[in-house]
Amino acid sequence: MKKALVLMLVGLSVAGCTQTERGAGIGAASGAIIGGIATGNVRGAAVGAAIGGIAGAVIGRVSEQPGQCYYRDQYGNRYIDACPRGY
Secondary structure, rough: OOHHHHHHHHHHHHOOOHHHHHHHHHHHHHHHHHHHHHOOOOHHHHHHHHEEEEHHHHHHHHHHHOOOOEOOOOOOOOOEOOOOOOO
8 A cells, every 4th residue: 555655646746747857757766676676775776766867867858859859060069950851
């Protein structure tokens, strides 16, 4: 019963977030679980949460801008523009 309540609260907490925030939250939670299981201690769970949160945020950020690609110009400046056709 406690697990169901916790899962319901987590689900409600990310319901109003952007894709980046959702990705970070889901990635952090998944990373914490996997890191905790793999290492059997809190330090592994914390490292897993950090790595999962960063990865989830990156994935969520990309999904917020469909049809947009990141480019770099000759000076190393990054910009966003429409992706080429068929990409």
